[in-house]
Amino acid sequence: MAKTITFVSGKGGVGKTSLIANVGVALAKNGFKVLLVDADVAMANLSLLLGMQSSPITLHDVLLGESNIQDAIYDGPAGCFFVPSGLSLETYRRVDSERLEAVVNSIEERYDFVLIDAPAGIEKNVMSAIAAAKEALIITTPDSPSLADALKTKLVAQRLGVNPIGVIVNFFRNEKGEIKPKDISKLLELPVFGIVPEDPEVRKSFMQENVAPVILRKPNSPASLAIKRIAEKISGKSMGVILEEKKPGFFSRLFSFRRKK
């Protein structure tokens, strides 16, 4: 049976959609069968980040009961699978997001991982996305507004009987005024699943003619390495990140040379 995890943040703009796309691709590249579900029925972005905005059948059609989920699953980058949400405002008004749990239940056993991208906020559509999974990963940036929303989101997940398994701190710059990951962990009472540094390559990856997640475009950028570590933690399978990280830098090599002499 698949591990179903909803990526949720409360606050918008914390990089949740970009993270889920990259984690999904990292898992797929390592041989896992991954399904990404864009559950943001109002503001669908994941399909844009994956360069798959022209899908004829979407989650909207499935939640309206007009299409089968099987017809809304597309081949995504690096071998992952993808269910896009619709861009139409008309169908959005008629969509019953509460059907998402049943939809996910009907297909989860075919995958190793089903990763669900939840909308921002704590309204009904968000609750539907959270309740569709067994576990939730809370995404936050290291500032108090984002953390306050993450806190509320965690409480909502617990209220819905979904297990919050950890927190990912995104856009970390290590500035004095940032709330440190260990303090975020303490406040949310959740383990830190990953710290993703602010990396201009993430933004640049979506400013290309052929849009691709940063993990494909710049696999050794700081954000990509952090995302691979998150994928390692989710899957329990090593993806060689430690080796890449331990590659000695210029000064390390210089001093080791002096030590050898």
Added chain:
Amino acid sequence: MGIVSKAIGRIASIVLDLDDTQLPQDQIAALNDFLAKHKFEAATKNLDDFLGMLKKKHLVDSITVSSAGEMIASSEGNGISDNFSSVALVEFVTKQLSKPDTILLKMPNGWHMIFPFMQKIYIVKAGTNLSTIELKALAKEIDAFLKSKGIKNKKNGKIIGKAF
């Protein structure tokens, strides 16, 4: 070149104290206070305490549970009348329309929600209406608790709590 300019930039920012950010301690304290008010211990074995905890956790005013037309748990004293009217309403809607997921009634003082689930009827009152997902989560928690109580009170042949 990249490494050198990065290192120089880092040293310069420390020497010139360019990072003028500060940790917002008051805001963090406020978040801690918020969290302290939202701790829900489900470890209790007492039905009244459990329903009281659920009321706070799910932000509702009252919870009544009915099985086969009989009230089996209520967080309030007026559960019996709620039970009768709600069971009758579910029967009426089922007969006239079809089996409902939820019946939501907007009353002058808030919402009256009736949720049939696992051979029981859950009657919930709150200031705002809960989604079916929220009602289901609430019902699942109560169901699990009642089952554990049922096992404990098996000798008596039925579930017994202080609120009955």
